[in-house]
Amino acid sequence: MIEIDQLNGVKKFRMARSFWGRGVYFTTSYWIDGLVVDTGCAYTVNDLLSALDNLPVRLVINTHCHEDHMGGNAAIQSKYRVKVMVHSPAIPMLTTPRKRHRLHLYRKFMWGYPAPFQASRLGDRVETENHRFEVIHTPGHSADHICLYEATKGWIFTGDAYIGGRDRALRRDYDIWQIIASLKEIAGRDPNVLFPGSGHVRMRPKKEILQKIEYTGYRVDSSDLHILWCHNSRSSKSSSDGISALSSFSGTGSTISACCTSR
Numbered sequence: 001m002i003e004i005d006q007l008n009g010v011k012k013f014r015m016a017r018s019f020w021g022r023g024v025y026f027t028t029s030y031w032i033d034g035l036v037v038d039t040g041c042a043y044t045v046n047d048l049l050s051a052l053d054n055l056p057v058r059l060v061i062n063t064h065c066h067e068d069h070m071g072g073n074a075a076i077q078s079k080y081r082v083k084v085m086v087h088s089p090a091i092p093m094l095t096t097p098r099k100r101h102r103l104h105l106y107r108k109f110m111w112g113y114p115a116p117f118q119a120s121r122l123g124d125r126v127e128t129e130n131h132r133f134e135v136i137h138t139p140g141h142s143a144d145h146i147c148l149y150e151a152t153k154g155w156i157f158t159g160d161a162y163i164g165g166r167d168r169a170l171r172r173d174y175d176i177w178q179i180i181a182s183l184k185e186i187a188g189r190d191p192n193v194l195f196p197g198s199g200h201v202r203m204r205p206k207k208e209i210l211q212k213i214e215y216t217g218y219r220v221d222s223s224d225l226h227i228l229w230c231h232n233s234r235s236s237k238s239s240s241d242g243i244s245a246l247s248s249f250s251g252t253g254s255t256i257s258a259c260c261t262s263r
């Protein structure tokens, strides 16, 4: 299923696999001036292609290479013959995602494996006809994560670098210290509008971002921190987006299980 919204020149596509008419685990794609930022999951490809039907598509950028953000890449690249750009550390994994990026069962079921596509390396800037975007490296949620910042408009496209709400759990491959550093980087731009990879668009979001930093830091520092693992060690070891930082948590006496965050 797909829900379409628009804010100034930005189109928002909110997509999810649906069960009995209800969407579960929504992710978001954006279209701006011929640029598509993230493409949802494998199960929502056809919805996205239909929604883009009357729009020019000249470039695709992934904020990061989790399967719920790049599932439409192959189909869009095939239809429009466009470049798909990602942060360079992700590129080797993308030619054979099924081999190089093994998914836990719930991720296979909710989002599925993306088809292979040809990826190109992102630089520091991206230009469309009417906009110029700064590429900001924002690791933590994943090592290859970037945000796109349009300074003239004050827009920032944050993928999963900013996830609203209070985290009930963290995945094994997150690096919480890098997440905090990346949130500070985003807050430092003092954006007018924050377009997240899920959840609603935020206007003048700096206060919310700072609250998230404070909350996350508090959770890390507090002795009652409970971080819940959702991946068994086998699937985590085989995941190429794995970051070892959470192994540092085990030294703090934290308890870890389950996976999803509130949005």
Ligand SMILES: [Zn+2]
Pocket: 064, 066, 141, 142, 160
């Ligand atoms: Zn993600």
